[in-house]
Amino acid sequence: MGAADAVPGVSGGTIAFITGIYEELIGTISRIDFSVLRSLRDVGVVKTWSAVNGSFLAVLLTGILSSIVLLSNVVLYMLDSYPQALWGFFFGLIAASTIVMFKAIQQWSSISVIAFLAAALGSFYLTTLSASVLEANLVNIFFAGMLAICAMILPGISGSFILLLLGLYTSVLGAVKNLELMVISVFALGCISGLLCFSKVLTWLFKHYRDITMALLTGFLVGSLNKVWPWKEVLTTRINSKGVEVADSQQNILPSNFESITGLDAQLWIVIALSFFGIALVLFIEKINRVE
Numbered sequence: 001m002g003a004a005d006a007v008p009g010v011s012g013g014t015i016a017f018i019t020g021i022y023e024e025l026i027g028t029i030s031r032i033d034f035s036v037l038r039s040l041r042d043v044g045v046v047k048t049w050s051a052v053n054g055s056f057l058a059v060l061l062t063g064i065l066s067s068i069v070l071l072s073n074v075v076l077y078m079l080d081s082y083p084q085a086l087w088g089f090f091f092g093l094i095a096a097s098t099i100v101m102f103k104a105i106q107q108w109s110s111i112s113v114i115a116f117l118a119a120a121l122g123s124f125y126l127t128t129l130s131a132s133v134l135e136a137n138l139v140n141i142f143f144a145g146m147l148a149i150c151a152m153i154l155p156g157i158s159g160s161f162i163l164l165l166l167g168l169y170t171s172v173l174g175a176v177k178n179l180e181l182m183v184i185s186v187f188a189l190g191c192i193s194g195l196l197c198f199s200k201v202l203t204w205l206f207k208h209y210r211d212i213t214m215a216l217l218t219g220f221l222v223g224s225l226n227k228v229w230p231w232k233e234v235l236t237t238r239i240n241s242k243g244v245e246v247a248d249s250q251q252n253i254l255p256s257n258f259e260s261i262t263g264l265d266a267q268l269w270i271v272i273a274l275s276f277f278g279i280a281l282v283l284f285i286e287k288i289n290r291v292e
Contacts, residue, residue, distance in 0.1 A: 001060075002067025003075055004090075012064070014097050014155040014221065018282050023206060025060070026153065028053040029199035068176060076173070087230040088271030092278025094225055097155065100286050101218040105211050112215035119216045123223025129165055136171035138186045144168045145190025150198045155217045230271050231258040 001012035016022040031052050039048040049055070078086045105112065144166050152159030163169040175183035205213040232250040255266035 002064040003071045011152060011155055011159070011224070013153045013217075014094060016153070017101065017155045017217075018093075018097055018285055020285075021060075022155070024053070024056065026199050026202045026206065028056055029153075029195055030203035032196060073177065082267075084230040084267045084271050085274055087228050088267075089274040089278045091225065091228045091230060092275030093282055094221060094228060094278075095275075096279040096282035098218060098221045098225075100282060101155065101214060101221060105214045105218065107211055108215070109211070112212050115212050116215040116219040116222075119219025120223040121219075123220045124226050125223075126165070127224060127227035136168055136183075138182070140166075140168065141172070141183055141186045142190040142193075144172070145187040146194030149191040149194040153195070153198065153202070155221050226252065231255050231266060233258070233261050 001015045004012045004015045013022065016025050036048060036052060039051060144163055148159035148162045151162045160169060163172055172183070172187055175187070229252040231253050233253045234250050253261065255268045258264070258266045
């Protein structure tokens with residue numbers, strides 16, 4: 001989940017769903033509120049830890065944070081040096097995930113279909129937006145954390161892509177890489193605030209409208225495929241906060257057009273191989289979860 005969240009366009013929530021921990025994750029987070037403090041006072045640390053599924057959260061958060069710290073440089077290097085290969089892998093990963101999520105919907109209704117289409121169109125529209133540029137002050141960092149974490153736990157919507165749209169992606173990731181504790185702390189506080197509120201909404205939706213919620217999440221995932229298509233043409237550029245020219249708006253193109261427009265190798269067979277590897281990985285994990 002940490003490695004996925006470092007890539008603008010790939011959601012950690014997608015990885016959580018693939019690995020079969022999504023509903024447990026949302027349910028666990030939703031149980032954390034101010035009553036935990038009363039529980040600590042009344043029944044002690046051990047029983048409170050068990051009640052909030054503390055071991056699950058501790059292991060998960062350790063994995064996410066370790067991955068962000070250890071792999072952020074690797075992911076950014078791959079994104080810069082081998083973008084087609086990386087996007088190809090994630091395209092296969094997300095494409096297969098949509099199949100898994102379709103299968104998880106027990107009964108389709110007219111409302112489910114509408115929710116699916118609305119989410120797919122909304123997610124697709126998000127991937128076409130150009131980035132704005134917000135000042136990287138602590139207030140903006142806090143609210144960016146609230147928005148990004150909500151996106152991170154939704155399959156198909158990338159928290160890092162939301163940061164990219166706000167123009168704060170490089171600021172936040174740079175703070176993590178450089179261990180800027182003030183920025184990291186404010187961003188984390190925003191994430192915690194957004195997570196505690198949004199997880200309760202998702203838990204309620206899963207409890208009362210599971211199939212509709214699953215259709216909604218599947219739509220988000222389908223719409224996000226537009227973002228992870230490996231071959232793109234840059235339409236406009238902008239100067240980021242570090243003074244570097246980066247892509248602002250792009251459009252998807254065919255591999256043959258990519259080579260003629262950019263003069264670069266489309267790496268077609270490498271992308272196809274990694275896409276199928278992503279598909280196989282998802283189906284393998286799903287099979288393991290089904291056996292368990």
